[in-house]
Amino acid sequence: MDHVSEAKIMDQHAWAIIEQQRAWIDQHADVNAAEFARLGLLKIMEEAGEAASALSGATAANPRKGQTHTMADVADELADVALASLVALAAIVDDPRGVLAAKLGHVYTRSLEHGAAPLPKAVHKPRPIWLAELPKVLLAAVMVCVDADGRVLLVHQPYSPANLKWSLPGGGAHDDEPPRVTARRECAEELALNIEPGELLCTDWMHATDRPPIITYAYDGGVLDEAQIARIQLTDGELSEYRFVTIEQAQAMMPDVHFRRLAAAMRARAGDGPCTDLQDGIDIAQVRAGAGRPV
Secondary structure, three states: OOHHHHHHHHHHOHHHHHHHHHHHHHHHOOOOHHHHHHHHHHHHHHHHHHHHHHHHHHOOOOOOOOOOOOHHHHHHHHHHHHHHHHHHHHHHOOOHHHHHHHHHHHHHHHHHHOOOOOOOOOOOOOHHHHHHOOOOOEEEEEEEEEOOOOOEEEEEOOOOOHHHOEEOOEEEOOOOOOHHHHHHHHHHHHHOOOOOOOOEEEEEEEOOOOOOOEEEEEEEEEEOOHHHHHOOOOOOOOOOEEEEEOHHHHHHHOOHHHHHHHHHHHHHHOOOOOOEEEEOOEEHHHHHOOOOOOO
16 A cells, blocks of 8 residues: 555544544543643643744754754644644543534634635535445444333343443444334344334434444333243344343443443433433533543
8 A cells, every 4th residue: 555545544534543542642641631631731832842943943043053854844743733732632522523623613714704715615526426435424223121120121242342241232223224123123133022112312422433433322112021021032142141230230330431321311211301412422512511531
């Protein structure tokens, strides 16, 4: 693969790389969001100083030293400033892309008000090319089922990573499959239960990792009676166990992001709040307010 192709691929995955860098730093420092912000700002200042030094060297501003850098060196140092800023941004907010997009939108519209030229209109591409370039987003659906005592049904996936084995019944959508159909099909395939999905309790957007972004729909699966529970049959090789657990027990069994989704769904199911729009398990209202990453 040539360098141009590599650069295009890296550009497409820029935010994933920024998140990977933030996570890597997180592994080496046990600090909270405020400390991350302070350290990130110091890193930005360090990189900015190196950029200024490179510019001085490229313009021979110091007669004693002469020209020690090129403008390519300056560009490289400025790229370090930009990267350090974005990694710091990702360290303290849950939606760095949204924050940057909002800032760009504000700067753009303000510049138009002061006479700047607008961006050129997009060139319309042939439909096959346009379709091929559309971003890929995965879709999943889960069902929130409880027993007569109000305990929620969790299933155990032996093939999943250790911290993801317990989850709500459900799974990924097939091609051109609505999420309600996905939820019902998955319950039939995993548990041998034909459950009509009830109210939509929450949606949850999860950012890309080693997979594309995924949107999960959580539906009310209702109260399972004794006859339905007796008919549960687990799919061989896919599920190894099921349990009805309290919300406190679920918190100890599930990864944080999945538990936050379950907690939001249970609140909506109990009538303690509306259907919630989540992002990585956090209410979008909190994300917009700049809530830090959960610890």
